[in-house]
Amino acid sequence: MSKYNCNNKRLNVAEFQHPVDRKAVNAVLAVPGFEEMLKYVSDHSIERVYSFFNSSSMLKISNEMSPKIHQMLEEAAQMYGTDVIPDLYLQRNYEYFIDLDGMAKPYVVLSSAWLEAVDDQMLWAVLTAQIAGIQAKHGMIEFIGNILDFTKGMLPFGVDAALDVAIKEWKRSRVYTTDRAILLATENFELAAKCILFGDASNAVLEGIGLDKPDNTYYQQAQEFIHRSGAEGMIQKVQTLFSSNQWIASRYIELYNWYFSGEYDDVLEGSLDV
Amino acid sequence: MPEQLTGLQVEKFAHPDDLAAMRSLKKIKAVDKATSYLEDLGDNLYFRMSMLGKCVRIMPENDPRVYQILQDVCNILDYDTVPEIYSIRSYALDIQPSGVKKPILLVPDFVLNNYDDSLLYFNLGRAVTRLKSGSLKLYIAAQTLMIATSSVDWISEPMKLGFANWMRKSELTADRGGLLACQNIQTAMVYLMNKAGATLADAKKVSYLDYIEAYKIDNQLAAVGKSLQTLTNCTGWANDRIKELFVWYASGRYDDLMEEFLA
Numbered sequence: 001m002s003k004y005n006c007n008n009k010r011l012n013v014a015e016f017q018h019p020v021d022r023k024a025v026n027a028v029l030a031v032p033g034f035e036e037m038l039k040y041v042s043d044h045s046i047e048r049v050y051s052f053f054n055s056s057s058m059l060k061i062s063n064e065m066s067p068k069i070h071q072m073l074e075e076a077a078q079m080y081g082t083d084v085i086p087d088l089y090l091q092r093n094y095e096y097f098i099d100l101d102g103m104a105k106p107y108v109v110l111s112s113a114w115l116e117a118v119d120d121q122m123l124w125a126v127l128t129a130q131i132a133g134i135q136a137k138h139g140m141i142e143f144i145g146n147i148l149d150f151t152k153g154m155l156p157f158g159v160d161a162a163l164d165v166a167i168k169e170w171k172r173s174r175v176y177t178t179d180r181a182i183l184l185a186t187e188n189f190e191l192a193a194k195c196i197l198f199g200d201a202s203n204a205v206l207e208g209i210g211l212d213k214p215d216n217t218y219y220q221q222a223q224e225f226i227h228r229s230g231a232e233g234m235i236q237k238v239q240t241l242f243s244s245n246q247w248i249a250s251r252y253i254e255l256y257n258w259y260f261s262g263e264y265d266d267v268l269e270g271s272l273d274v
Numbered sequence: 275m276p277e278q279l280t281g282l283q284v285e286k287f288a289h290p291d292d293l294a295a296m297r298s299l300k301k302i303k304a305v306d307k308a309t310s311y312l313e314d315l316g317d318n319l320y321f322r323m324s325m326l327g328k329c330v331r332i333m334p335e336n337d338p339r340v341y342q343i344l345q346d347v348c349n350i351l352d353y354d355t356v357p358e359i360y361s362i363r364s365y366a367l368d369i370q371p372s373g374v375k376k377p378i379l380l381v382p383d384f385v386l387n388n389y390d391d392s393l394l395y396f397n398l399g400r401a402v403t404r405l406k407s408g409s410l411k412l413y414i415a416a417q418t419l420m421i422a423t424s425s426v427d428w429i430s431e432p433m434k435l436g437f438a439n440w441m442r443k444s445e446l447t448a449d450r451g452g453l454l455a456c457q458n459i460q461t462a463m464v465y466l467m468n469k470a471g472a473t474l475a476d477a478k479k480v481s482y483l484d485y486i487e488a489y490k491i492d493n494q495l496a497a498v499g500k501s502l503q504t505l506t507n508c509t510g511w512a513n514d515r516i517k518e519l520f521v522w523y524a525s526g527r528y529d530d531l532m533e534e535f536l537a
Contacts, residue, residue: 095363096363199363200330200362200383201361202337202361202386203387204337204339204340204386205330205332205336205361209336210336216335217335218336221326224326225326225327228326232319232323236323236327239323248328248329249326249327
């Protein structure tokens with residue numbers, strides 16, 4: 001029986017992957033053998049370097065060290081019908097982050113401050129998103145991004161920039177997929193929204209917003225951001241175009257709309273049929 | 275709650291060097307206008323847009339305590355605009371002010387999670403003082419001039435030293451504004467000792483008079499070294515700020531202002 005309230009559901013990333021994320025993955029998969037080739041190259045190049053770097057400069061969280069975290073990962077993997085469990089590395093850092101990388105052997109680097117700050121509910125929620133990220137082939141995005149960084153300046157004028165913009169859009173849209181994964185795993189919109197804002201607001205503010213309430217103060221702020229026009233709208237679009245990180249305001253509204261559109265209910269219902 | 279200081283002007287408590295720099299800026303109309311334009315473009319468009327998208331705005335509904343203190347501080351220091359206030363993930367202790375026409379404050383989550391009301395009055399008081407004094411305008415002007423002259427060392431280097439000197443003095447003005455906002459010298463000293471590196475718990479336990487007494491540089495070489503390092507330091511040494519604020523407080527100027535402006 002599940003310890004972390006996943007109700008024995010079975011999730012399939014393809015059923016809730018954000019369209020931009022899905023389109024980008026499918027474009028790569030459409031070339032026969034390309035994914036396998038990327039995986040081979042990744043495994044024999046950058047992943048070896050990072051594996052050395054991670055194990056020599058960070059703390060690997062073993063099963064013995066934290067059975068709770070491993071139990072959570074196993075249950076999350078079970079929910080997605082996979083046996084791929086990423087290695088976990090802890091990095092001493094005041095910033096909050098949890099990053100998935102690696103194509104052949106996925107691994108997750110998380111910050112000590114984040115781990116100290118989250119409760120079990122949020123830890124479970126975000127770990128399920130890492131498994132969803134593996135299933136959605138998000139390690140592939142990172143690797144293609146690394147190749148593009150490496151070949152910068154070698155490609156014809158304009159091609160570089162176009163590829164850079166495309167990969168950044170993919171990176172920004174992947175978080176929409178993992179935000180949905182958190183919502184589906186926890187069935188708790190307030191918690192999923194809190195995972196988005198966590199680290200950008202004080203505890204008192206997070207408690208006070210009422211993120212699941214219609215027209216809450218953060219919803220108003222996010223709408224104000226999204227509906228900017230004129231010079232402000234233009235600046236926002238340019239800033240977005242050249243960034244790999246998605247705005248938290250956009251993530252919140254995207255998740256909010258998906259939750260209330262009925263799509264969430266359909267996917268959740270399907271996941272419980274098995 | 276600390277008492278309102280009706281009609282208080284920054285000129286009444288600003289450090290003389292800070293005041294002189296502000297007055298010089300106001301005299302040069304072209305720089306004043308150019309700065310307003312840059313401020314509109316940079317802060318109000320670019321900066322505010324970023325804050326809206328990646329930070330969480332504090333409102334009376336989601337954090338009544340902090341918002342109420344901000345309103346109080348604006349009243350106490352007689353600043354007529356309540357700035358927008360955003361929370362950011364940071365271990366820093368300074369609240370960062372931005373914008374002149376549409377002011378914004380960025381508050382580190384460390385401050386929000388750990389500072390009690392009195393310390394928030396002081397810290398927000400510092401930030402509001404910087405908004406009220408118009409020092410941000412001078413900051414933009416100085417930055418722009420330095421960028422414009424960066425390729426000519428003999429112009430930009432002396433300018434950098436002058437800029438650093440003014441920045442240090444504007445911090446002293448902000449500390450005085452913070453003290454006038456919280457109206458508690460002990461609180462002001464706790465903040466500055468925390469800034470100097472003491473943990474918040476230790477800063478609350480230590481006597482600031484003992485702390486000031488212990489801060490002495492009695493070695494000539496160290497004094498010369500410190501003077502040289504000070505030339506390019508923009509924020510001022512935390513321990514110097516403690517001493518400066520105490521000297522100003524003990525001079526009786528603080529009591530005079532309280533008497534003059536208490537409603």
